[in-house]
Every structure is written in C-alpha cells, then in structure tokens.
Amino acid sequence: MKKALEQKLGLVDMLEIKCPYCGDRSQNEFSYGGDATVKRPELNSEVNDLEWDSFVYYRDNPRGKHLELWHHISGCRQWFKVHRNTATHEIIQTLEMQEDL
Amino acid sequence: MTRITPLETIANTGLFGNFVGKNKDKLIRISEISNVKIYQIVQYKISKLNTSLLQIDNQIFSTQPGSVSANSATRIQWNGPKVWTVISNNKNIYDQIISSCPEEDFAVTDLSHSRVIIQIEGENAIAIIKKGCPLNLNEFTKNNCANSVYHGITFSIDMINDNPGKFNLMAYRSFADSFYHAITDASLEYGYKQE
Structure with a gap:
C-alpha cells in the first residue's frame, strides 16, 4: 500500500538500465523485448507441434532472476540482454546479444 | 523551388516568457537550424x-x-x-x-528532409533540457552527443559549446511542432529570444 502510494507520488527511484554500448540510461529510453532464454528450433530440423507451441507461445513467469531482451529504442537502437530480478527490479548484469551468462 | 523548413510556419521571432527586466543578451536563444x-x-x-x-x-x-x-x-x-x-x-x-x-x-x-534541428543557447539551456529529458547532463561536455527522449519524443542532443551551453536538438520532422512547443514551454520561465 505504501509502495503504491510512493509510486503514485513519483517518490520511487527511477529505474536505470546499463546499455552495453551507451552506459547507464533511464528506463524511458528502453523497450522490453521478451524472454531471452527462448531458443528458436534449429533451421530445417523436424519440429513437432508441442515444440513449436513452446517456442511461439509458452513462457515461464519466474519470480526472481530472469534473462530478458531489451531494446534501447530511443538511444543506440541496439538489442541486448538484461539479467534482472523480477521481484526486486535489481539489474544484475547486461550483456551484448552474442554474450552469454 | 524554395524548401519549407519544419518550423517555418510555427516559430515566430521575438521575445517570449519571463524576459521583462532581464538583460536581453543573457536570454535563452532558440533558433531553427536549416539548410544543412x-x-x-x-x-x-x-x-x-x-x-x-x-x-x-x-x-x-x-x-x-x-x-x-x-x-x-x-x-x-x-x-x-x-x-x-x-x-x-x-x-x-x-x-x-x-x-x-x-x-x-x-x-x-x-x-x-525528415529531421528538425532546434538550436538552444544560453546559461540555462542545460536546465531547459533537464526539464524533459532523463539523461544525466551533468557529465556532458563539449562535442558530446546522445540520443534520448524529451517528454516522450525521441531526439538527439549534440553539445556544440559549453560556455554558455549551446545544443543542437534533433528530432523527427513530424514531431517538429510538439517538440518545439515542449522546448519553448520549458523556456518560458527564463525568458527566451526566438531568432
């Protein structure tokens, strides 16, 4: 209740995301791009409906550490990965697309 | 054929805002950069x-x-x-x-053809940008640039000079009207001269 009121009054700290290319920037400049752990099935491989459904539709919704895709849409326009805690909003690490945890 | 600049019919020259009693040379100066x-x-x-x-x-x-x-x-x-x-x-x-x-x-x-460039110059130029932009401009120096947002409008900042602050702010041409008014509204407090 207190947190909701603080958010309404704008008393909560602004979330900053460290773009791997530009450095620390406000969340306003970014756009969320989905789950970064999803892997597209291999090209030309046999894929059954369940595997395809899993790739296209089904996502985990973890409470805690999660690897996400973000787009610096109002900045350098690059996609990158964010390792973030969905419960605390703590950003543990940001990575370029070709990097892995 | 004469090229029509994005702010040609929007920006009127003159003094605006809280300029009374102030040194006119110290006011914020706003101008459109065209023919580039x-x-x-x-x-x-x-x-x-x-x-x-x-x-x-x-x-x-x-x-x-x-x-x-x-x-x-x-x-x-x-x-x-x-x-x-x-x-x-x-x-x-x-x-x-x-x-x-x-x-x-x-x-x-x-x-x-698809961008508008507004130049803003004066001691309070940095304060005007800070009013609508979340970027940390305290670390900005001459010949620094960044893309960011100003009241939700994507734009780029280019710091031409640091004493006094002189910035070129570039946004999409289709946002020229809104962007110009966002900048001039933020400048009213200090008084500004539209050139």
Whole structure:
C-alpha cells in the first residue's frame, strides 16, 4: 500500500538500465523485448507441434532472476540482454546479444 | 523551388516568457537550424573495413560512444555501434561521403528532409533540457552527443559549446511542432529570444 502510494507520488527511484554500448540510461529510453532464454528450433530440423507451441507461445513467469531482451529504442537502437530480478527490479548484469551468462 | 523548413510556419521571432527586466543578451536563444545536409551512415555487419582510417571533411568516424568529431562546417555524431550521423552545411558533403564510404561496406541515407534541428543557447539551456529529458547532463561536455527522449519524443542532443551551453536538438520532422512547443514551454520561465 505504501509502495503504491510512493509510486503514485513519483517518490520511487527511477529505474536505470546499463546499455552495453551507451552506459547507464533511464528506463524511458528502453523497450522490453521478451524472454531471452527462448531458443528458436534449429533451421530445417523436424519440429513437432508441442515444440513449436513452446517456442511461439509458452513462457515461464519466474519470480526472481530472469534473462530478458531489451531494446534501447530511443538511444543506440541496439538489442541486448538484461539479467534482472523480477521481484526486486535489481539489474544484475547486461550483456551484448552474442554474450552469454 | 524554395524548401519549407519544419518550423517555418510555427516559430515566430521575438521575445517570449519571463524576459521583462532581464538583460536581453543573457536570454535563452532558440533558433531553427536549416539548410544543412543530414546523412545517416551505417557500416554493414559483414564489413571488415577499419573505420578509424576514414575521414569526411577532415573529421574522423569516432568509435567512442557519445562523441562528436567536428569542425565549423561538419559534425559527425556517434549514434550507435557502426552508426554515425553526419550533419553538414558543406554543399559537397555527399560527394565526400560517397568517395570515403564504399557502397559494399556502408549504407548511406539522406535524412535532411525528415529531421528538425532546434538550436538552444544560453546559461540555462542545460536546465531547459533537464526539464524533459532523463539523461544525466551533468557529465556532458563539449562535442558530446546522445540520443534520448524529451517528454516522450525521441531526439538527439549534440553539445556544440559549453560556455554558455549551446545544443543542437534533433528530432523527427513530424514531431517538429510538439517538440518545439515542449522546448519553448520549458523556456518560458527564463525568458527566451526566438531568432
């Protein structure tokens, strides 16, 4: 209740995301791009409906550490990965697309 | 045919806002920068060309994030990895770009018709930008640039000078009206001179 009121009054700290290319920037400049752990099935491989459904539709919704895709849409326009805690909003690490945890 | 600038029918010259009793030379000065050529240069991902050897109008392609290579006629902004924006009033800049940037390595796009550039100059210029932009401008120095948002409008900041602060703010042409009014509304408090 207190947190909701603080958010309404704008008393909560602004979330900053460290773009791997530009450095620390406000969340306003970014756009969320989905789950970064999803892997597209291999090209030309046999894929059954369940595997395809899993790739296209089904996502985990973890409470805690999660690897996400973000787009610096109002900045350098690059996609990158964010390792973030969905419960605390703590950003543990940001990575370029070709990097892995 | 005469080119119509984005703010031609919007910006009226004169003094506005809280200017009474103030030294008119110290007021914020706002003007539209027109008659410049704007080119976006993108190096293809497959390109192996070393951009540190390239020059346009004797200016290098900086690979330092947020930096600008500049002389009095041409400014080359770093806009992202392998992305630069060239802003120039040099009439043969396109020929120079084409001769420096081979077409198998670079995509060159003319953006001159699709952007508005508002120049804002004065001691309070930085405060006006801070009113609508979340960027940490305290660390900004001369010849720094950044893309950010101003009241939700995507724009780029290019710091031309630091004493007094002089900035070129570039946004999409279709946002010219809203962007101009956002800037001038923020300037009313200090009083401004539209040139």
